[in-house]
Amino acid sequence: MASLPISEPIVPDLTTKERVNASQHPELGTGPIPVEFFLSEEIFQREADEIFGRYWLVIGRSEQVRNSGDYFVYEVEVQKTSVIVAKGKDGKVRAFHNICRHRGNRVASGAGNCRHFVCQNHGWAFTMDGKLASAPDFSQFHDLDKATLGLVEINCEVWNSFIFINFDKNPAQTLIEQLGGFVEQYRDYPFESLVCGGQWSSKLRCNWKVFQDIFQEAYHVSTVHAGTFPTFYAGPINPFGRPGGFKTWGLNRSATVVYNPEYEATPIEKVAAALGTTWTDMATEGFPGSNWSNNKYFAFDINGTFPNILIDVASGFFFTHQFWPISVNETRWVGSVYFLPPRKPSELLSQEQAYILIRDAWREDLSLGEAAQLALESRAMDHVHFADSEIALRHSFEAMKQALNLDL
């Protein structure tokens, strides 16, 4: 494919009084958002069944199952399911319900490498591609055929090292169809070469969409992140953290976060930057696919990948935020950061600086979801309001409205 001529990077006007994103996306509307969207038990139940039960969901990464026999177990509370992801002898990654076909006990826990999943109840053993290998005293079962008693499989596809599953036996869309333009944009981004060096999680008393919305905008950064990096994302050319670009790919969206070129690195950042790639690197060259908006001061793109994961792509690293619904007002958030594997000990130091910086910043975000949730539950307000810089939140709402055909 011929590449386009490289044009001059842009420096958009991020202090204009114009509401640029709304004028480019009139289909997303400009009205207030009803709080019922976040509070309704009925909407939550429909999300659980029709969204988490029918759409492709990121469940892990191929680095977790590099070798034949590698497996991990992931609990998906919103579908009341324990999922096993395993790489078979044939090298294929599969997903199964973690349920013994005898009487329903679990056959696997945690993560590791093995030849068989063995149920701890009666010793039934399953191969890594889900077949029932052996069951003690099997002659005592009535008219059962071992070939029909394999682990129940879940649709599982891997795209560019992200492992997706779909609980629907016949998904309405292929994974590629669901991801849409996201696939073209990031086809060559080397997700497979980067590994998770830092991961954190928390169980929060808030609706999963309330917390997801906090990470889809940078408007909050100079206020919330006063203790970590108040001036990295907000400065004279972008005092309020507006996006440097925004686009949609079906139900998915991408908002560009730009950095402040007048940012002064802290002493420890200068130390780390001399040793390797860091969070506040203002690298001019990034991996292929990064910076679709061609921003001169590109920091990262927030890629809201429907329904519940943000795959945030920076020039030399990426990170994800995933929001797993537990109930209408409970969520498990998991934040993960991926860098190229360290090649030498000094890169352990430079990467740790990045992990600590962002972990502390995410800790600053953690109280926001619960505070907002309690306030919304008081029903003092019927609506919340999204500014033009919060266009990603607006698209999130419209996408869910469309997917559920909601009358809101």
Add this chain to the structure above:
Amino acid sequence: MSQRLPDLFASLELYVDGGWSVATQQERNDKRCGSTLDELNAFYCAMMPHIAAVADYLNHYPLEAIPPQAARLLQLGLMLMEIAPAVEVMKSPDIPTDFARERLIIHPQIQNYKVSSVRAA
């Protein structure tokens, strides 16, 4: 008492004594939040002048075989990364927030390096 750090960094031995050289991010965060700002400042001021030399020294070894003395030194370097934000920006050991620290679960990191059983020369 046997020497826990390479000769070049003997001046930092007292920090190994003081529990600043620990293996996991959880332990390092516990140490950070269990220290006073004065203690963090003292560790920061002691480590910062050496950190470039620490990185250079560590790079003599491959990731798969870092001798125990060098590994303790690496852990002091990782501790510096843990506490630097508290000293430089936050001016308090922990983040000022009412969200309890224990609620943010630190997942175990993949071990990116191996400690060899061979003593450094």
